[in-house]
Amino acid sequence: xxxxxxxxxxxxxxxxxxxxxxxxxxxxxxxxxxxxxxxxxxxxxxxxxxxxxxxxxxxxxxxxxxxxxxxxxxxxxxxxxxxxxxxxxxxxxxxxxxxxxxxxxxxxxxxxxxxxxxxxxxxxxxxxxxxxxxxxxxxxxxxxxxxxxxxxxxxxxxxxxxxxxxxxxxxxxxxxxxxxxxxxxxxxxxxxxxxxxxxxxxxxxxxxxxxxxxxxxxxxxxxxxxxxxxxxxxxxxxxxxxxxxxxxxxxxxxxxxxxxxxxxxxxxxxxxxxxxxxxxxxxxxxxxxxxxxxxxxxxxxxxxxxxxxxxxxxxxxxxxxxxxxxxxxxxxxxxxxxxxxxxxxxxxxxxxxxxxxx
Numbered sequence: 001x002x003x004x005x006x007x008x009x010x011x012x013x014x015x016x017x018x019x020x021x022x023x024x025x026x027x028x029x030x031x032x033x034x035x036x037x038x039x040x041x042x043x044x045x046x047x048x049x050x051x052x053x054x055x056x057x058x059x060x061x062x063x064x065x066x067x068x069x070x071x072x073x074x075x076x077x078x079x080x081x082x083x084x085x086x087x088x089x090x091x092x093x094x095x096x097x098x099x100x101x102x103x104x105x106x107x108x109x110x111x112x113x114x115x116x117x118x119x120x121x122x123x124x125x126x127x128x129x130x131x132x133x134x135x136x137x138x139x140x141x142x143x144x145x146x147x148x149x150x151x152x153x154x155x156x157x158x159x160x161x162x163x164x165x166x167x168x169x170x171x172x173x174x175x176x177x178x179x180x181x182x183x184x185x186x187x188x189x190x191x192x193x194x195x196x197x198x199x200x201x202x203x204x205x206x207x208x209x210x211x212x213x214x215x216x217x218x219x220x221x222x223x224x225x226x227x228x229x230x231x232x233x234x235x236x237x238x239x240x241x242x243x244x245x246x247x248x249x250x251x252x253x254x255x256x257x258x259x260x261x262x263x264x265x266x267x268x269x270x271x272x273x274x275x276x277x278x279x280x281x282x283x284x285x286x287x288x289x290x291x292x293x294x295x296x297x298x299x300x301x302x303x304x305x306x307x308x309x310x311x312x313x314x315x316x317x318x319x320x321x322x323x324x325x326x327x328x329x330x331x332x333x334x335x336x337x338x339x340x341x342x343x344x345x346x347x348x349x350x351x352x353x354x355x356x357x358x
Contacts, residue, residue, distance in 0.1 A: 041072075043079070050083070058089075060096075075106075080113075092123075101134075109140075118152070126158075135171065199315050206281055206307040213278060214299060222299065223342060227334040228286025234330070240340075241333025248272060279331025280314075280324065281306050286334070 039056035050066035058072040092106040126140040135152035153171035255265035284306035
């Protein structure tokens, strides 16, 4: 009963802390002229410093006397920005003036104010209707430039580009109209070329890795491959691999939260990716060696054949992803099982030695 009460008090304390922090955030933001209500952030007072804003909807109604960085679903910048404006969002509308440059990425981008320096924009639909003091570089599926004055160069790339006659460009103009849709035969040729190049690169990478690890750590490689010599060890490898990833993920989460452990977490992540990459080839490698005829048994030959099989399978859509996940579980699990076997063997050897001495 006392334990249940302690748990309840702890949960209530956490809840109260979160609510208090939320009220403090809203109160501090309101005093600074930043109104945060749910998924909407609104700037209601002039800001004498640089700002970073992020929310589902961001509405900047007043001037910002510094840089403005915005990340949001829908972004409206109505006030003037006295330094740089950098935005990433789904729908981005800029109607205020920007005294330096604009960098914006979005699904739909509309720039209607005056920009003193450069404009760099990319999106599905990009519209420019204003005055720009220097260069403009735009990339998008559909690009419209209406009644604009551009003091520098204009470079536009898109599937559909429209520049009206009222637009004046005082520098050089470059328009890259992307080619029409490829035919079925052209798409097949392109996809086959990508598939071939990707497969060749994968094969070369795994060949190098397999040869290196076999030369550097032959005993450890053979210990891992032995885990596929019996179906019992194969099942144990699967169980070990199945349980290790949630445990490692939880450990990494704790390390990242602690901040002090972030370097260790980064090293663990890199090591885990390397082990995963190597682990992909171990299952086929071990099974090929097990079922190879006695006259053709060779760790190196089995490794080379497994590399080709894995590289080809991984290039198959959907099926390749499923097989990759399964091979990851079996491969990493086999490495863990091999390490456990080595530890148990050493312990058994030491215990036997002590018994003989006694």
